[in-house]
Amino acid sequence: MLNKYKNLIIILVVIGIGFFVYNTYFGSGNNFSSTSYLESTGRIDSAEVLGADIIKAINQIDSLNLNREVFSHPVLDQLIDRSEELVPQDNGRSNPFAPIGSSNSPSTDTTDVEGGE
Secondary structure (H helix, E strand, O other): OHHHHHHHHHHHHHHHHHHHHHHHHHOHHHOOHHHHHHHHHOOOOHHHHHHHHHHHHHHHHHOOOOOHHHHHOHHHHOOOOOOOOOOOOOOOOOOOOOOOOOOOOOOOOOOOOOOOO
């Protein structure tokens, strides 16, 4: 009995996937008010659309309200600082890309180059 409806199920799944892909990439739900304005006036530029996205995000951030009473809650006063001071450690090689075994530090040889005896 399942074999009877197998082709029908496959066709419905393919149509469903096609509908989802179409709505995701070509649907009208992605338009912003400024984008539709630009489209209606006939002037649309990718930089302007990108700018509209940024302006919309900034406006959403500006509309956020922070309740400062959260920071004066008594539970926060009971928190214990368990941070540890970082101890400075030796640096690695001066040139980490130099071949291993090569001397990549400045020469510490103290022989006299000019007067050589």
